[in-house]
Amino acid sequence: MIETRTWSIPLTRTPFLLGNRCLARPSSSLICSLFCVLLALPCLVHAENAEPAEERTKAATGKFGKFITVAAPLTDQVDRSVRRQAREALQAAKLKGEWPTLVFVLEAGSSELGKTLDLAKYLSSPALQGATTIAYIPEQIEGHQVLLALACEQILMAPDARMGLAGKDEASITPDIVSIYQEIAGRRRTVPEALVLGMLDPKYEVWQVESPMGSSFVLKEDLEAAREEGAVAEEIVIPAGEAVFFTGAEARTELGFVQRLASSRQEVASALNLSRESLEETVSIEDDWLPVRIDLQGPLTEKRIRQAQSMLETARREKKNFICFWIDSDGGDPAESLSLAGVIASLNPSEVRTVAYIPRKAHGDAVIPALACDRIVLGTEASFGGPGDILMTDEDLPSLNAGLKDIAEKKFRSPRLCQSLIDPSIELLRFEKQLDDLPLQRFGTKEEQEAWEADGWKVAGVVVKQGELLQLTGQEAMNRVPLAWETAESFGDFKRLFGLERDPTLIEPGWIDTLVEALAHPAVATFLFILGFTAIWTEFQTPGLGVGWLLGGICFLLFFWSHYLGGSADWLEILLFIAGAFCLVIEIFILPGFGIFGLTGGLLMLSSIILASQTFLFPADSYELKQTAQTMLSLMVAGVGSIAAVVLLQKVLPYTPYYNRLVLTPPESTSKSMSGLNQGPSAEEQLIHQVGKAVTRLAPSGKARIGKKVYQVMAEGEFVEKGTEVRVLEVRGSTIVVRSQEA
Structure with a gap:
């Protein structure tokens, strides 16, 4: 359908009379003008049709932007990383001919004044004049981390995020510190100077005054001058002696120095109309991509998943920075797929780029590892989502949904959108909202509809009905919902997307991988524990043989070797175990009686075994909590099994001939040994x-x-x-x- 427009064409009029009305007679110039319009009409219609397509493309890609995380506390390494990423973003934008938007995500915490001042000066210096700088505060910043927000042109906050207590790390606020904050605040004028000083030092009392010139903030000592200039209303904002935090909602609605509210990076990107690529962390590449490929084809069995985890650890050890997961599967084991996805999502995105390539299909739980990757590339007609080989039960879905929610949030994807790929009980709705003339969208359920509508969101349609699974083609996953990063007709197109000059090296499982996988299995690891502890206990009962020490040492050596090659153990765990064993030796043979070395040694050995069984220190999400529970269960089983084995050896085996041959006993006379039991007591x-x-x-x-x-x-x-x-x-x-x- 061709949309019509009204064109305004200047006419030369020659008046003539017709009755009592004055009319205009068309001149020769009018005729020429109309003729030119008719000739140009096909071009205009073509331009009219082409313009919306261009606008759609621009809306799909968005403006050039870059999210840069600023960790707290600020270190020299973090400072260098922030500057490098900003510099690379400016160069990339210049090559594209676009104006960049740099979003500095300020993590919760505080930092030293010297380091934050150096970075704040850089953020507000001419070096970044070629970009729009924005500070995004998702949680809480305090101390001199506040200085970094003041150095940016705009501030965005989550509604419940907090900002304040800038001087909390200083014993006293000196004039030099005050002048530093005044200087940085004056460069950008993002936050009124009076509010800055109120956040810095509780001694300042800050007032908000209304005058014919508008609303402003002044210190108490400047209040009289404001009254003389015509202030008509006054209200105290920060009482003297009160250390303050401002929430994002307060800073936006009451104080006005926060330009927008956004609860996540996705909302920030939508509000600023930034491209999806802006959400990704920059990978530090010294020379070039070091690509490898891991295939997930066919049924995703427990064995296949564990092999993939082993190959993934091999890629990490070899410092590969580009891992392509070639997925062509109908799934197989949802729990194991979630386990693999948890490992993929835990990789540092600033060190390695993970990409899922799906040329044909990813059904059932096969979509879970793909959703854990930084980017998803689909074949144009590839099938993503929908039923797989395994029908997920109502008992499986709660844990799968919880794990998938954590993974989706880590990768800045909609949790509900990802869950609808595996859970047919979800009726997925698309919500829309206008924010400062920019269209926003998000995905949720009917249960969330009332709360979201109260916040201005409106239901724009049903994405998938209850009782069905979301299933998408490559084009739909890129255009209908924001899941796929790009489509590729062939693997050659895939390589061109990332500038790969050669095929990624295919990592395949070898015999060592098979052995490591078998030894790292929880059942085998538990057996090694039982056998190792029992062998060492036996050595204590029969000192001098050394067989128990040898067998126990081999068991624990196999345990740590398999977990070291599997990636869950490192030298820290091994040294902890050795230190624990050394403490036990001191307790038993050198300094017996107090129990300090024995208790310390036991705790060190237990800690090393727990740490070697998982890839994290403390569980941070549902997947890691589940893995911790499995580790503790294995240790409990190993403990109970060891006690049972010891009891068995102590009660039963001493009376068996084989065990008697292992026990050192005082030599008996030949006559005694030959005389039998009838010769009386031994x-x-x-x-x-x-x-x-x-x-x-x-x-x-x-x-x-x-x-x-x-x-x-x-x-x-x-x-x-x-x-x-x-x-x-x-x-x-x-x-x-x-x-x-x-x-």
């Missing part, structure tokens, strides 16, 4: 109720002198120190059981 049995003295520490096994001979004995109950008198209680086979006389 020499050991004659020792019952006799008193002797421990010649070594009994922990619980050791040696004691009874009569004129030294016997291998085992203490019952508490350990017995060297030199303590002991009484023989009983003889179990060839084992002499004693107890301290002091007990």
Whole structure:
């Protein structure tokens, strides 16, 4: 359909009379003008049709922007990274011929004055005059981190984010500090100077005054001058002696120094009309991409997922900065797919770029690893989402939705949109809102509709009905909903998108990967624990053989080796375990009795095993919480299994011939050994109720002198120190059981 426009054409009129009306007679110039218009009409119609397409393209891509995270506390490394990213963004915008928008995301915390002042001067210097600088505060900033917000041209905050207490890290606010804040605030004039001083030092009292010139903020000492200039209304904003924080909502609606409110980076990008690529962190590349490829094709079984995790760790060890996941699958194991996605999402986006390439299909849980990647590239007619090989049950969906929500938020995607790909119970709605003449959209459910409509959002349509799964083609995933970054007809097109000159190196599982995968399996790891602890306990009961030490050492060596190659253990965990074992040796053989070294050694060894079983220190999301629970369960099973094995050895095996051959016992005379049981009690049995003295520490096994001979004995109950008198209680086979006389 061709839209019509009204064109204004100047006419030369020659008046003539017709009755009492004065009319205009068309001249020759009018005829020429109309003729020219008719000739130009096809061009105008073509331009009319082309213009909306150009506008649609511009709306889809957005303006050039860059999100740059400023961590707190600010270090020299963070400062260099911020400057490098800003410099690279300016150069990239210059090559594209666009005006860049730099959004500095200020993380929660505070920093030293010297470092923040240097960076604030850079942000407000001529070096960034070729860009629009914006400070975004998603949570809370305090201390001298506030100085960085003042150095930007605009400030955006989350509604419940807070900003204030700029001077909290200073024992006293000196005139030099005041002048620093006045200088930075004066460069941008983003926040009124009186409010800046009120956030810096509680001694300042700040008033808001209304005058014919408008609203302004003044200090108490300047209030009289404001009255003389015609102030008609006054209101105290910051009372003297009060340290203040301003929320984003207050700063926007009451104070006016926050230009927009945004709860997430996505909302910031939408509000500023920035491209989707602006949300991504910059990867530090010294020379070029170092690309590798990991295939996820066919059924995603537990074995296939664990191989992929092992190959991913191989890529990390080799410092690869571009990982392509080639996905062509109908899924297979939702829990394992979520586990792999958690590992992918945990990769530092400033060190490695992860891309999911889906030329044909990703159905069922196969979409979960793709959603954890930084970018998704689909074939034009590829199928993304929809039913897979495994039907996810109502019991599976809550944990999958929780994990997928965490992953989507990490990758700046709509959680509800991602969940609708695997959960048919979700009726997905698209909401729209106009903010400063810019159209915004988000995705949610009917349960969220009332709250969102109260905030100005309106339902724009149903994306997928309840009882169905969201299923998209490549084009739909890029244009209908914001999931795909780009489409590619072939892998050659994929390589051109990222400037790859050669095919990424394909990582395939080898025999070592298979062995590592098997040893790192929770069931095998638990068995290694049980066998290792039991072997070491056996060595304590039969000192001198060394078999227990050897077998226990091999078990723990295999455990740490498999987890080291699997990526969950590093030298820290290994050194912690060695230090713990060393503390136990000190407790048992060198400084017995106090228990400090024993307790410390046990805690160190336990900590090393827990850390070696997972890739994080403390759980930060539902996936990591689940993995921590699995680790603790494995340790509990290993502990119970070890105790059961020890009890079995202590109660049953001492009476078996095989075990007797492993136990060191005092040599018996040949005549005794040949005489059989009918010759009366053995020499050991004659020792019952006799008193002797421990010649070594009994922990619980050791040696004691009874009569004129030294016997291998085992203490019952508490350990017995060297030199303590002991009484023989009983003889179990060839084992002499004693107890301290002091007990």
